[in-house]
Amino acid sequence: MGIHTSVDPETDTVRFLSPEGALCRPIPSSIGDELLVMLYRAMTRTRIFDGKAVALQRTGQLGTFASALGQEAVGVGAAAAMQARDVLAPSYRDHGAQFLRGMTMAECLLYWGGDERGSDFAGPRLDFPNCVPVATQIAHAVGAAYAFKLRREDRVVLTFIGDGGTSNGGFYEALNMAGVWKTPAVIVINNNGWAISTPCARECAAASLAQKSVAVGIEGRQVDGNDVVAVYDTVRQAIEKARAGQGPTLIEALTYRLGDHTTADDATRYRDPELVRREWTREPIARLRAYLTRKGAWSQHKEDALQRECLEEVGQAVNAYLGAQPADCNAMFDHLYAALPASYSYQRDMARRFSPRNGGGHG
Numbered sequence: 001m002g003i004h005t006s007v008d009p010e011t012d013t014v015r016f017l018s019p020e021g022a023l024c025r026p027i028p029s030s031i032g033d034e035l036l037v038m039l040y041r042a043m044t045r046t047r048i049f050d051g052k053a054v055a056l057q058r059t060g061q062l063g064t065f066a067s068a069l070g071q072e073a074v075g076v077g078a079a080a081a082m083q084a085r086d087v088l089a090p091s092y093r094d095h096g097a098q099f100l101r102g103m104t105m106a107e108c109l110l111y112w113g114g115d116e117r118g119s120d121f122a123g124p125r126l127d128f129p130n131c132v133p134v135a136t137q138i139a140h141a142v143g144a145a146y147a148f149k150l151r152r153e154d155r156v157v158l159t160f161i162g163d164g165g166t167s168n169g170g171f172y173e174a175l176n177m178a179g180v181w182k183t184p185a186v187i188v189i190n191n192n193g194w195a196i197s198t199p200c201a202r203e204c205a206a207a208s209l210a211q212k213s214v215a216v217g218i219e220g221r222q223v224d225g226n227d228v229v230a231v232y233d234t235v236r237q238a239i240e241k242a243r244a245g246q247g248p249t250l251i252e253a254l255t256y257r258l259g260d261h262t263t264a265d266d267a268t269r270y271r272d273p274e275l276v277r278r279e280w281t282r283e284p285i286a287r288l289r290a291y292l293t294r295k296g297a298w299s300q301h302k303e304d305a306l307q308r309e310c311l312e313e314v315g316q317a318v319n320a321y322l323g324a325q326p327a328d329c330n331a332m333f334d335h336l337y338a339a340l341p342a343s344y345s346y347q348r349d350m351a352r353r354f355s356p357r358n359g360g361g362h363g
């Protein structure tokens, strides 16, 4: 693969489905209706979960939450292209991908409820936990991928980063080493237009974020991140390439954050509602539904059944989360150090003393 001199945001963007759900070009024959329906179901599941998680936070039952509203195609499309033996290194907005990997909804709620047991996935044991420090997950992903290469293991690491995260120095450093070591890593930039209240154009003057691959000698691609088929197909090719020993790929997925940054944010304070309304006409779920419905592969009856099924699943997860025995106060000190430093030991002793579980709380 030659070094790209540019990635043209107008002409090089991979897209199969238009915002109206019409075909822009033929979908590869390897992507059948069964797979498309699976992707549709996974995106819908994520959206229904998001709605409930925000409601839980608003009613004081969840600490905070970063919704993936509008960006479901990026996480779902990318994770669907992975094998079980591959490893996911997620950021804090990637539960759509994590659900497909086998993280449960109850685990996700525990995590956002401040309980570290939510990061101890029963399913994908080797996937990384959520990374809140911006851009640090790229170094983790590239490091793990380098280890797989050194051990000659047939595994690929996939990681996500936001548009704002690509302005962080850690992103460049990790990307640089991914290129030098030719690690089997796929780095997906979730360009949702915003780093909290900072629009993408205010943090980077490049014509595209995919271009950042050029400086480190790796392949860069840009896809319509609201088209789950484009995300899936591009990530699948990048994973196959990485598995074949041909190195990493940087993929920029162009999407839009339809919700607030997190539940601690109010996006109406800095966004034009007219623009947000326009973005709602491009969102990924309605787009795929329109395509599938026109093909006869989806119907109102199936939609109603799916909505019921997802609400039921989310309801059960909420019950499991709310019914979970609170974590012991020692838990927050348990996995930090082999030998706890004195200042932390003191804090742990105080926590134990004041813990209601130990009959404390009154000093």
Ligand SMILES: Cc1ncc(C[n+]2csc(CCOP(=O)(O)OP(=O)(O)O)c2C)c(N)n1
Pocket (backbone or CB within 6 Å): 093, 132, 133, 134, 135, 161, 162, 163, 164, 165, 166, 190, 192, 194, 195, 196, 257, 261
């Ligand atoms: C190292 C670091 N610096 C600052 C923050 C505070 N912070 C949290 S999210 C965020 C913006 C990230 O924006 P982007 O990468 O575009 O991702 P998005 O939230 O849009 O998915 C910042 C600055 C942080 N979590 N970590």
